[in-house]
Amino acid sequence: MINIVKHSIRFFAFIFVQAFIFNQLEIGLGIQIMVFPLFIFLLPIELNIFALMVVSFVFGISIDYFSNTYGLFASSALLIAYLRPFLFKFLEPRDGFLPGAELSIYQMGYGWFSTAFVLILLINNFWFFLIEQFKWKEVWYIFLKTLLSTPLSLGASILIQMAFFKNTSNK
Amino acid sequence: MRNLIAFLKRFRIFIVFAILQGVALSSYFTNLSFPRSQYLTTASSLSGKMMEINNDVTKHFNLAYNNRKLQYENIQLRRKLAQSNIKIDNGVIKINDTIFQQQYDYIPTTVLNSTVHKRNNYFTLNAGKSSGIYRGMGVISNNGVVGIIHTSSEHFSIVKTVLTENINIDVMVEKTGVYGLLKWSGKSPKIGTVSSISNDLSLKKWSEIVTRGGSGIFPKGIPVGKIKSIKTVEGKPLWDVEIYFSEKYAKLQNVYVIKNLLIKEQKEIEETIPNENE
Numbered sequence: 001m002i003n004i005v006k007h008s009i010r011f012f013a014f015i016f017v018q019a020f021i022f023n024q025l026e027i028g029l030g031i032q033i034m035v036f037p038l039f040i041f042l043l044p045i046e047l048n049i050f051a052l053m054v055v056s057f058v059f060g061i062s063i064d065y066f067s068n069t070y071g072l073f074a075s076s077a078l079l080i081a082y083l084r085p086f087l088f089k090f091l092e093p094r095d096g097f098l099p100g101a102e103l104s105i106y107q108m109g110y111g112w113f114s115t116a117f118v119l120i121l122l123i124n125n126f127w128f129f130l131i132e133q134f135k136w137k138e139v140w141y142i143f144l145k146t147l148l149s150t151p152l153s154l155g156a157s158i159l160i161q162m163a164f165f166k167n168t169s170n171k
Numbered sequence: 172m173r174n175l176i177a178f179l180k181r182f183r184i185f186i187v188f189a190i191l192q193g194v195a196l197s198s199y200f201t202n203l204s205f206p207r208s209q210y211l212t213t214a215s216s217l218s219g220k221m222m223e224i225n226n227d228v229t230k231h232f233n234l235a236y237n238n239r240k241l242q243y244e245n246i247q248l249r250r251k252l253a254q255s256n257i258k259i260d261n262g263v264i265k266i267n268d269t270i271f272q273q274q275y276d277y278i279p280t281t282v283l284n285s286t287v288h289k290r291n292n293y294f295t296l297n298a299g300k301s302s303g304i305y306r307g308m309g310v311i312s313n314n315g316v317v318g319i320i321h322t323s324s325e326h327f328s329i330v331k332t333v334l335t336e337n338i339n340i341d342v343m344v345e346k347t348g349v350y351g352l353l354k355w356s357g358k359s360p361k362i363g364t365v366s367s368i369s370n371d372l373s374l375k376k377w378s379e380i381v382t383r384g385g386s387g388i389f390p391k392g393i394p395v396g397k398i399k400s401i402k403t404v405e406g407k408p409l410w411d412v413e414i415y416f417s418e419k420y421a422k423l424q425n426v427y428v429i430k431n432l433l434i435k436e437q438k439e440i441e442e443t444i445p446n447e448n449e
Contacts, residue, residue, distance in 0.1 A: 026286065027288075066218055074194075
């Protein structure tokens with residue numbers, strides 16, 4: 001129950017942060033800071049894949065609603081939701097995930113979190129800029145944007161967790 | 172049998188994924204060219220209200236710059252006032268003007284939300300149908316052309332700016348009248364391109380580019396930019412022209428929507444052109 005409330009609050013908080021703060025920041029060189037994958041990444045591991053996809057889709061559409069992108073965020077959010085189980089299976093620790101674990105920096109450590117989240121970000125950013133640009137002629141520019149946006153997005157996502165999430169690992 | 176069920180199970184996930192992905196992508200690509208609805212955009216009322224609140228905070232960021240710009244424009248207009256001018260030629264009797272009829276009307280609006288680094292950039296304006304703004308009208312600032320209205324709701328509207336891939340505004344070189352189509356490469360919000368200029372026409376660097384006014388969306392002679400570089404397109408008899416925009420789109424706040432009072436008449440008479448293909 002507490003989990004549902006927690007994730008619902010995060011749902012709205014991440015929409016707000018992505019649409020009104022990070023989408024308004026324009027650093028140049030086509031860099032766009034993506035923090036919305038963090039919400040999808042931190043949803044419970046046990047969550048059914050269908051529920052995960054529907055939640056992500058609604059989540060993405062909500063960001064689109066506030067930033068005139070007509071479904072671009074929904075498409076990327078849906079893609080990472082679809083690929084998340086494959087990725088987690090691939091990166092699963094030897095003993096498996098703890099039941100009810102949240103894959104934040106506190107529970108999984110900086111190393112594991114960064115590896116997994118960078119993979120998610122690379123997929124997400126590449127898909128996002130590919131759909132946005134949609135020209136094979138500009139494919140190098142798409143790669144450049146993807147590579148430049150990923151470290152900044154990772155940094156922002158780690159900072160968000162350090163600032164707003166409770167450290168529950170030593171409980 | 173068990174394998175088949177497992178296979179179907181996996182396939183079912185993919186089907187749901189594909190359907191939702193199809194919805195998202197078709198919504199994105201159809202709205203790029205033709206907006207079907209205003210519900211998914213910042214022209215809808217809830218989203219528009221949020222943008223207004225957002226703008227209330229951020230509008231002060233560039234206040235000094237925008238005030239200077241408006242002041243400059245006021246000076247220019249003041250110069251044109253009768254009281255600033257001396258009558259030089261006393262021999263001419265001025266009669267009530269019947270030669271000129273007003274063709275373009277301007278609706279002042281404010282930009283609520285803007286982006287400049289996406290591949291296709293849209294601005295949200297704080298006026299809509301209730302102020303007489305409809306799809307297809309031109310938008311300018313006092314420094315140059317901004318874009319064309321893409322969608323409008325009761326109190327908000329969305330501009331497809333010149334910072335989109337296929338804005339295709341007809342522009343010309345001010346001095347010589349050589350004309351082409353305005354496009355944007357997506358690299359920098361300061362630089363645009365003009366395509367389909369035949370390469371047997373001579374162009375000069377730094378010559379002014381203005382709107383041509385052919386489609387009746389913009390008046391003739393609204394500034395667009397200056398020519399930055401001229402290159403040849405490989406394999407085509409065309410110039411690839413890059414221009415510096417005259418407006419700084421990242422700081423833009425006050426814009427005017429252009430209402431062409433005679434557009435209906437122009438459209439009607441142009442429809443009478445016989446179509447050779449039929």
